[in-house]
Structures are given as C-alpha cells and as structure tokens.
Amino acid sequence: MLRFAGFELDQQRAELSGADGTPIKLRPKTLEMLRLFATSGGRVLSKQELMEAVWPNVHVGEDSLFQCIRELRTALGDERRQLIKLASAGGYLLAAEVVAAPEVAAQVEVPRSAPTGEVAAMPQHASVGLRRRAMVAAVAGLCVIVVGLAVAAPVLKPDLLFRRTPPRLAVMPIVDASNDSRGTAMAAEVTGRLTDGFAKIQNISVVAPRLAAVAGGDSTAAPATSSDYELRGELQLSDQSWTLRARIIKAGSGEVQSVVAASVNADAMDAQLAQSRLAAGVGHVLARRLNEILGPSASSSARRTSSTGGDKVAVEQALASINQTTRERFGAAQAMLQKALTDDPDNLDIAVALSSLQMRGIQMVWFSPEEAVTVEAKANATLEQALRSKPNSIPVLEAYCRFLSATxxxxxxxxxxxxxxxxxxxxxxxxxxxxxxxxxxxxxxxxxxxxxxxxxxxxxxxxxxxxxxxxxxxxxxxxxxxxxxxxxxxxxxxxxxxxxxxxxxxxxxxxxxxxxxxxxxxxxxxxxxxxxxxxxxxxxxxxxxxxxxxxxxxxxxxxxxxxxxxx
CATH class of the missing domain: 1.25.40.10 (Tetratricopeptide repeat domain)
Structure with a gap:
C-alpha cells in the first residue's frame, strides 16, 4: 500500500482511492503508469521509459502517453500540474512524498485456556496436527463455496461468476496493391497505426497474426489463432490519392461486419500525416461498428435502446447537424428528432441524439435562459438513464461529455x-x-x-x-x-x-x-x-x-x- 498526497495506491488489488477511501476508477494502463511513478523514488521517468514499461513489446505513439498523463492529472485533481510534473528534459515525475504503509502482521488466534507461551513450546507433532486440521477446514470451506456457486449458477448471470475474456481482434497486415515504390512502407506503417489504435480500445484485445512460411523462404501472415474478428484491408494509389479499404470480418463465419474506405491526397501532405489520416479514417468507423456489435442487446421486455430504419436516418442527420452547425439546421434537426421521438417515445437512441443536439444549442446560446434550464434538466435525466443502460456506448458517452462541457x-x-x-x-x-x-x-x-x-x-x-x-x-x-x-x-x-x-x-x-x-x-x-x-x-x-x-x-x-x- 503506497500513500501520497492524500491518496492510497493498493498495488495488490490494483486500486487507487482518495482521502475518504472512495475508489477512483482508472484504466489498467493509467494505473500501471501511476504505479511506476509511485515506486520510482521521485526519479524523472523519460517518455521512452514510460512507454516501454506500460506498453511492453507494443509500438505506441506519444498520444497514448499523453492520454494516460491527462487521466492521471484528472483523477488526482492535478489541474495545475503540481503532482505529475513535466521535467525540463521532457520526462515526468511524481512530485510527492510516497510512503509505504506498514504491513499488518497476521495474528494467530490462541485458545483462551492455553497460555501464550505454550504455542511456541508445542511439540512438533502437535503443530503438524494443527496444520492438518486447518488444511481440512480450508478444503471443506472451499467445497462449500463450489457447491454454493453450482447452486447459484442457474440463477445468477454468468458475468457475475466468471469474467468474460474480451473479444479478440486480429489486425492483418494491410495488402499493398498500389504498384508504387512507396506502397510497401505506407501499408506497413498504416498497419502499425491501426494495431496501436485498436490496442487502446478498452473492451477488446488485439492479437498479432501468425507468420506462415511459404515457398522461397518468405513469410506470409495467417489469421491469429482463436481470434473472434479480423481486420483486413488493401491500399491503392490512383489519381494521386491513397485509398485504404478495410473491413471487419467475423472469424468463425467469415461474415463481413463493416466495410469502410478512406482517401488522402498523396502529394498534399507528408507521408506521416497521410498514414495517420488513413488509419484514423477507417479506424474511427470500424471502432464505432465494433462498439455497436459488442454493446448490450435489448431484451424483448426491456426498454428499446436501438434505432432502425427511418429512426436511424433521423439520428444520423441530427448528428450531422451537430457538427455542421447553423441555427436553421439546428432547428430543422431538433424538429425532426422531436417528431421521431413522439412516434417512438421508448427509443433511447433518438432521445440521446436529441439531448446531444440540444446541448450544442445551449453552447451556441440558441435557447433563452428559461428554455436552457428546462432542456438541461431533461437532457440530464435522459443521459443518466442511457448511461445505466449502455455504459460503454460511444454515442452515449459523447452526448454526456457534451452535456458536462455545456454545463x-x-x-x-x-x-x-x-x-x-x-x-x-x-x-x-x-x-x-x-x-x-x-x-x-x-x-x-x-x-x-x-x-x-x-x-x-x-x-x-x-x-x-x-x-x-x-x-x-x-x-x-x-x-x-x-x-x-x-x-x-x-x-x-x-x-x-x-x-x-x-x-x-x-x-x-x-x-x-x-x-x-x-x-x-x-x-x-x-x-x-x-x-x-x-x-x-x-x-x-x-x-x-x-x-x-x-x-x-x-x-x-x-x-x-x-x-x-x-x-
């Protein structure tokens, strides 16, 4: 247990808590970075050292490091950057005294009838007997727990008994179909950026493809064993534009889950920016599609949480209006969503889209002060309900983020x-x-x-x-x-x-x-x-x-x- 600046970091339980004992949620990578800071003895840790320790054997960009630093400062209330400090050489350090809490010695309960000193003086065969009886009791207790779980299994949800393994995504090497000398390097870099990006996603794990030997001594990539999904793509060059076409495939059935293409001008930007935008162009769309696939499905008796058909079109048009804001577009999108919600009052996706749009209206001062108060209260209730229903949904998190920013x-x-x-x-x-x-x-x-x-x-x-x-x-x-x-x-x-x-x-x-x-x-x-x-x-x-x-x-x-x- 490490203590610093009113916080406690329990290394065994991998948990950070505040001065009042309330747990503070952190992503595993962010928590690992905090542990490194807390155990460094106040030493400055370079960016490279942090990235190699937190992401071993994985190539990541500095944006991953910066995100962890931002999350740590937010969790520690370090807006003025007095705890996690940037050193003059470019590294970071934890500017707080770290104290290791003393371990509490395990206490053995001694029968009241026996003087304390008699335990130490007990013959060896007697202490062995005590250990055997303790072992029998422990095994008996374990049996009771196993039987209890077996009885409870039909009643409890499986997720309450066993932690599910995150779905595995195999990012296959992007195929160079460009017939250009730059194509091989460009395809490899885009593959790396896609791998790095998907490796950051919380509820999936990224696995590397296996290398299979082919004639001539070269190697070719084959799907990773036991992957649930595969990301495959091709890079082409035509009319001075790089185009990346990519798809997510369900590994077991070969069913295509999503297809997307992104293009950049080959001459208008440097290679690194082109690689970043190609990877982001397909990664953004495919990450959202995976988020939909892996989200909770609504049961027949539950409140509807998904949009289909015309409702989905209304949501997409409204989201476009959030981004391309004019007062006229805002008014038209709001009216469209309000009508869709009147027709389908239980559709949570439409309600979330309306709340997100109206938050933009508050930010742009397109509501009167009285209207803004009413809109804010209703949006808050809608988004809190949506978070309970779909805590990992990207649109819900975006809408709630916009709400918090607008308020x-x-x-x-x-x-x-x-x-x-x-x-x-x-x-x-x-x-x-x-x-x-x-x-x-x-x-x-x-x-x-x-x-x-x-x-x-x-x-x-x-x-x-x-x-x-x-x-x-x-x-x-x-x-x-x-x-x-x-x-x-x-x-x-x-x-x-x-x-x-x-x-x-x-x-x-x-x-x-x-x-x-x-x-x-x-x-x-x-x-x-x-x-x-x-x-x-x-x-x-x-x-x-x-x-x-x-x-x-x-x-x-x-x-x-x-x-x-x-x-």
Missing amino acids: NHFVESLVTCARALSFDPWNGSALYLIGLGQIFLGRFDDALATFQQADRYDTPPASRWTWLLGAGMANLFMGRDEEALPWLQRSIAVTPATGRSHLLLAAAYQRSGRFEEARAAIAEGLRLRPGTTRLSVGPPMKNVSPVCIAAWERIVQAEVDAGLPEQ
Missing part, C-alpha cells in the same frame, strides 16, 4: 471524454471537447496539443471546424495572434455561419494590427449573432480558471476595440 463541469467532462476515447481512439469530437475543457481550466498548451491531435486524425471530417476553431482559440488565449489566424480562417471556411468564430477572428486581427479586417470580422459576427455585446459575447464563467478568465477579458477588449458594442 461547465469541465473536470468531469475530461474524464467522460477520455472514456469515449477508450472505445474510439480516433474520435475527433471527443478530442475537441477535451481541448475545450482544458482551455477553460487554463491549460492552453495541453488544449492546443489536443486540437492538433484531432487535426492529425481529421475524423469525423464533419467535425473538422470545431478543432480548427479550438486550435485558433488556444493560440489566441496564449497571445499567439498571428498563429491563431490560419486556424480560425480554416474553421470559418468549413462552417461560416457560427458568428462566434468571426468575433474571435476579429480579436486576432485587431491584436495583429490589421484593424480594417478586424472591423469587417466584427460586422460579420454581429450579422450572424445580432444583439451581441461585451456583456453577452462570452460563455458562462462557472468553474472557469482565473487564468482563462483573465485571458478571455483581453480577447473581449480586443473585440470591443474592433467595434463590438459595450452594451
């Missing part, structure tokens, strides 16, 4: 979004919400890195404007106005009707000395958001870091200088 519960939002990423590591929407929470907590550097990671993945593309806007915001909050401009401009090019983006662009122009462009941006922002003033331009400041509030006030002053009305 200024930023720390809780970081935890929930990280959980969504543990089922879809390429989830750009979750990364955006994490970055937004980091901005409001005053962690601008972390936020920029998170938004840049989302941009490297670029999935789903419909959400692209959000992390582009986020990267512009992060630079703006750090006073890097020139660096903020291209991010904000790219965001507006994708989604020009938000208004808030134009107002932030005006601040960047104003502080860069481009005053005419600043005034034009303010005018466009006010056209899209009429009635906006200094008093109403900002988001609610509950739970916002003083560092963020001070930076925000400087941005608003620049907007006022560019022409934003005071009141």
